[in-house]
Amino acid sequence: MKNMITRYLALLLLPVLFGCSNLPAGAQENDDPRVEKLLARMTLKEKIGQMNQYSVGPNLTGPSGPQDGRYERFMKGEVGSVLNLVGAEETRKLQKLVVENSRLGIPLIFSYDVIHGYKTIFPLPLAESASWDLDLMEKSARVAAQETAASGVHWTFAPMVDVSRDARWGRVMEGSGEDPYLGSLIANARIKGLQGDDLSDVLTIAACAKHFVGYGFAESGKDYNAVNIGRNMLHNVLLPPFKASVESGAATFMNAFNDIDGVPSTANQYILRELLFQKWGYKGVVVSDWNSIGELVNHGVAKDESQASALAVNAGSHIDMEADAYIENLEQLVKDGIVKEEVIDDAVRRILQLKYDLGLFDDPYKYSDVEREKQIVGASEFKDIAREVAAKSIVLLKSENDLLPLSGKGKIGIIGPLAKDKDSPIGNWRAQGESNSAISLYEGIENAFGDAVQLNYAKGCDLSIGPNNFFEELQIEAEDRSGFAKAVQVARSSDVVLIVLGETAYMSGEARSRSEIGLPGLQLELLKAVHKVNKNIVLVLMNGRPLTIPWAAENVPAIVETWHLGSEAGNAIADVLSGKVNPSGKLPMSFPRAVGQAPIYYNKLNTGRPESDMVFYSHHMDVENSPQYPFGHGLSYTTFDYSNLVVAQNQEEVSVSVQVVNAGDHNGEEVVQLYIRDIVASTSRPVLELKGFTKLMIAVGETKKVEFKLTKTDLSFYDRNGDHVFEPGEFNISVGTSSAKLLTQKIEIN
């Protein structure tokens, strides 16, 4: 017992923990008198109750803990927030129970994972990121917020802002890809869309920047795996989107399940107290991930849930999601002097402030209005927005032989296990999106072309057999080729074939890491069989992650990346394939040629033996160095030619301009991308870093001059001490249509 207390006290002596005012490091005296007044009336147990969060209802999103005694805790005000309960009526009922029965009547916050839409389902976040259209992503988040808030829910666990470079990790579908700059701007857009200007507005909700931090770098892309990164990677790649989230006013943060170099993020003093609270001045709430406090025991840093609770709360995790750890242990820990009550008070102040900001003390039931729910949830105008966002998320990877846009005449063969699939486009984190509710590709083509074309259809093969849901592991069909004959016959009798292949909704997402990232099951065999009898193939991919498709890239003339596009998937795909919408998406994440290249990304270091196919230089013997499709890649039905790159330094800025002409025969949007390279610095800097982009419409024959400004802050990086520094010297300034097609000039900046 004695040495345990000593251990705990040793923990408490960790640097940074307490400032002179006896407040935990990074804690703030709250400036809202109502919070202080209420806090002063609360017992210790009631305070701890605010730090306790339970999942309620059927929409479980994690391995559920013991349920006994939970009802009583609600009645005694020992639950502060709830996740997974939705609906104006349901939330009103539980709110009433708590407000009317607990001593102080402190209202609950209701939370839910609204990741890409609530009822109207939008493209996966990774897909939306491919639009590079920040206004559109803000609009999409706003729709999600309206439907969520109208359903009585106050808080979503989004945006997920984890940078990731490893397509084996199933949750790449949930983020914004491999780049911290793009990820930071998208985080800002989504937070603004969700939170609007006033959190107390009944059509805005609190956002949650997650998972703080490092989750996207799970070793080998295996979900929940260890994370081994250094400070350079942490500060320059992983943290920027989180810092952007603080600057965007994200109301909450969520812990990551993983450790960083052996220290679990849920109990990590450095990232929480020192960085997030003290250095960044964050005043919001940090919620654990599902049972991530309890899992500190599995991590091997806590002997039991009591020690886990002490580590987590002293590090700065304010709310315990589904571990029942805080509510069971914190009172005793305070009595034993292992956790100071000031630490509890700091957490509870932040939680109460959030409830005041949401307007819940003015009216605990204001979001739970059945009439408003009926009007807003699933409103028809949201479908048009979903369709626009989906179309702009589509990336044209390859386009040859003038197959696209489709002529709209003759016989179109539609083949593949995803061609009529109305479920997979709804994606993995589908909230209240109904299963099998998407417009399928087949339906979209029918809607677009009607009787002008003859559609021939064959499924070809199944993709998965057995369960296909969030909770159960699916099995991939790899035996039954009985559908191939019909598919070949359809291909033989069609002028052009749309073959729709990829992944089902639950082949990516949480707990869906894959060791191979090719086309699952029999799909490649089916593609080859079809290709034998008809070369006029458009491969339409539906997937939640970059896939390895080397044979298709080599042999199929047209390839369109459509991800999982949500409720309006089929209509949006038809809008692009028919030419009604000229594709403008750009990859937010590199496509490897082979899984052995993972993690592969554009903003790599040069290394001492830069990539080359020469023997003693960085390369694999069995695959070339470049990705199949690079970051920022995306074609159009027209062509954009770049010229006249001008780079000049004046006073404190570098001005960059370039001319872009639409040299083809379709009006189209282009994403003009600006990259830098800091050629010599105190630490190795990436060979390319995205530092600006603009998406603009350029009409046929039109030339546009695109201009950028770079400040010394833009040219800075985090050095070994985690300080943001500018170091004078030579820089490459590059502008182009992708990270692999650039005009570059070198300039000395001092």
Ligand code: GLC
């Ligand atoms: C899950 C996820 C997290 C989600 C939470 C609540 O395990 O890791 O992103 O918000 O639990 O559902």
